Amino acid sequence: MKVHLEFSGGLELLFGKKKQLTLELDQETIGILPLIQHIRDHLLKERPELFVVGNSVRPGILVLINDCDWELEGGTESIVRDGDKICFISTLHGG
Amino acid sequence: MSSASPPPGGGKVNWELWILRAVGVGVALYIVPRWVHFLSFLVSNSRRPSREEQQLVLRSLSILEDHARSKEASITHQITLEELGGIDEQDTAAGVEPVSGAREMPMAPFWTSGSSALSSAEVELYGRQLILPQLGVAGQVRLKESSVLVVGAGGLGSPVCLYLAAAGIGRLGIMDGDAVAMTNLHRQVIHNAARCGTNKAISAKQTCQHLNKQIRIDAHDTPLTPSVAERVVPQYDVLVDCTDNPAARYLLNDAAVLFNKPVVCGSALRWEGQLWVYNYRSGPCYRCLHPQPPHRLDQSGPEGLFNALSPGGGACDMEGVIGTAPGTIGVMQAMEVLKVCGGLGDHSIGASNRMVMYDGLDAEGPFRSIRLRTKRPTCAVCGDHPSISSLQDSPDDYIDMCPADLLPPLPPSAHVKPSQLASHLHRHPPSEANLSAPPRVPPILQDDNTYQQQVGGGDGGLGAVSVVDVRPSAHYAVSHVRHSLNLPIDQILSQSKEELLARLRGPRGNNRGAPPSPVSYVVVCRRGNDSRLAVSKLRDLFQEEADDDQGGGGEGGEGREEKGCTFLNLQGGLEAVRRNVEPTEAMPLV
Known part of the structure; x- marks a missing residue:
């Protein structure tokens, strides 16, 4: 399966300044939490604590599955399928 | 006496005068019938104007009057605003509020707005x-x-x-x-x-x-x-x-x-x-x-x-x-x-x-x-x-x-006061030869990448000082302590001991397996938070280094002292140093 990843709100800085990445996996589907762990283990370039806390994303990061808040798709139980677009967005506080 | 006195010029015909008379007659011939027509029109309509007609005329006059008055009001309105000159700083400070009454223009009586809620x-x-x-x-x-x-x-x-x-x-x-x-x-x-x-x-x-x-x-x-x-x-x-x-x-x-x-x-x-x-x-x-x-x-x-x-x-x-x-x-x-x-x-x-x-x-x-x-x-x-x-x-x-409040605690001896660093840098302006710069020039100007700044002692205990600036490189590029080393905090946190050592030694570093000594590294950032984090990590790293070098002798904090190298945090950061610099503008910070 192929998953399209997007990072914004500054998270791209943790991924070698890449805003978009494509991930190829051998399985048919993957749970969002295992996906997050996979990203942490294989794609993250620095400071994993800024991306992951425990088994999920750090508070303040919004996760979107195909441009929808993951809470609408099942939250941490969400299942990611081939071709899905997953966005990780760090909430901005500047003003 | 004939009224027609001979024209001046001894009987000579004055053509110009005749032409004028002819034109006069022509004009009269044209106008008179129209006058007659007009008079006959007046005669045929000679009656008192009706009450409605009188009122119509009066109302027209009143509209004209109102119009004139509103023109006047509008002029007054403009003058009032001009006199006010808007509400400026001093006015506001003095409690002057915008005048709200002067802006209302009298509404023409024949006109009505869609809503009375808007002027x-x-x-x-x-x-x-x-x-x-x-x-x-x-x-x-x-x-x-x-x-x-x-x-x-x-x-x-x-x-x-x-x-x-x-x-x-x-x-x-x-x-x-x-x-x-x-x-x-x-x-x-x-x-x-x-x-x-x-x-x-x-x-x-x-x-x-x-x-x-x-x-x-x-x-x-x-x-x-x-x-x-x-x-x-x-x-x-x-x-x-x-x-x-x-x-x-x-x-x-x-x-x-x-x-x-x-x-x-x-x-x-x-x-x-x-x-x-x-x-x-x-x-x-x-x-x-x-x-x-x-x-x-x-x-x-x-x-x-x-x-x-x-x-x-x-x-x-x-x-x-x-x-x-x-x-x-x-x-x-x-x-x-x-x-x-x-x-x-x-x-x-x-x-x-x-x-x-x-x-x-x-x-x-x-x-x-x-x-x-x-x-x-x-x-x-x-x-x-x-x-x-x-x-x-x-x-x-x-x-x-x-x-x-969340940063790792440092012992009091690991801090440098901004006044201490400012006075040190004033007395020993960083330069390649440690001598050249005049004392009152703020030691902030972008310069070369030489940073191993060794300054003699006798200046309030700082001794030989090397400044490490942990701000992002874009901030550093704008202005920094001359000859300081830019080692951004994210690099300090992510790089290995060996990488950091190589950076600290720099092109002129000595060949020992530790930072050059004796030297105090004063670690600076804008406000003193990132530098505190950096000092904490650097002390931890090179504490271990000192112990390793001594075969795990367990010397504790003294190991660092024996290497003659200390990492000090600039309290309050460069902003605090700036308050010790005259004029402040000479040390722009971003």
Whole structure:
């Protein structure tokens, strides 16, 4: 399966300044939490604590599955399928 | 005597005179029949004018009179405003409020406006927007009857206040506890250079009142605190979140939920911005989206540093911001407010529960909108069983996340006072030969990349000093301590011991397996937080190094001393040093 990843709100800085990445996996589907762990283990370039806390994303990061808040798709139980677009967005506080 | 005396010139015919007479006759022949016709017309109509006709004439005269009077009034009105010269700083300081009575022009008695709720001056001012069928007079009246509190008069608040004032929001509240600074002006365009040092709420009010004298503007020159929120928030219909830190955002959210006010929320950093409307039409609140505030994390562990170092959590002064990013989001916030207040709430992004994200560097799609979750039944403030019922007893204390409180503790001997470093650098201006620069020149100027600055002792205990600047390289590039080494904090945190050692030794470093000695590394950043973090890691690393070199002799803290190398944190950062420099402007900091 192929998953399209997007990072914004500054998270791209943790991924070698890449805003978009494509991930190829051998399985048919993957749970969002295992996906997050996979990203942490294989794609993250620095400071994993800024991306992951425990088994999920750090508070303040919004996760979107195909441009929808993951809470609408099942939250941490969400299942990611081939071709899905997953966005990780760090909430901005500047003003 | 003949009346026809011979023409002068001895009987000679005066042709010119004859021609004139002929023309006169011709004209008379032309006019007389018309006179006759006119007279006969008069004779045929000779009667007293009727009562209606008399009244018609009188009314016409009165209209003419009124018109003249209104012309006069309008002239007087202009003069009054000119005499006022607008409300300037001194006027506001002296408590002068805009004159509201002088602007009303007497209405011509034959004319009636669609609504008595708008004056002719208001109709003129807002005409271009109130002819929009979606808004109309009724919408404009709704705007006039609305009150909006803008919290934060910075990069977002500037366009929000300007556009809301211009659009005729009847009562505009502007809250900010900060003063205008030069570093604000590239994005906080409501202020100006002459107002540096003035409170931002007061400065914003002055600009807006110049723009529109028809509306009431209240400046709240205080930061948002629980008690301020309890006093001020209930006075307004709609809140606009233009704050710049998570603590204020959570506090404003809780106040909005407790007092039942919708919030138009914006944020911006670097080239990006985010916008949404919350606590609106049974939608989610800020806590529904972000149940866990950053500062509730375990403050003793590394997680406590998230906010200080997180990619999105930083502030504009650390991360940088292009002025048009908050400008873009602020203008869109104003648009959302106008829809919510003007009766067009169905068109608000709050009605569709969406967040708009803007990335100024995205050539493909700078704008995108995402669908957000619904209200969380378990939300701590807006849920079914809220745990927060008052701003005073909230589990969060809304204290701004101050990284210094979360940073690892350092022994007192690991700190350098800014005055100590300033005086040291004045006496021993860093230079290649340690000699050249005159003593009163501030030692801040970009120079070469030579940094192993060894200075003799006898200067208050600092001894040989090497300055390590842990600010981001873009900040360093603007200005820095001459011959200092730029080793950004993210590199210090991510690089291995060997890499760091190589950086610290530099091209001129010695060949030993430790930083050159004897030397004190004074680690600096802008405010003294990142440098503290860096010193903590460097001490840990090279403490181990010293122990390893001694075959694990377990010398503890003395191991470092024996290597003759110490890492010192500059307390308060370069900003504090700047206060010891004359003139301050000679040491620009970004």
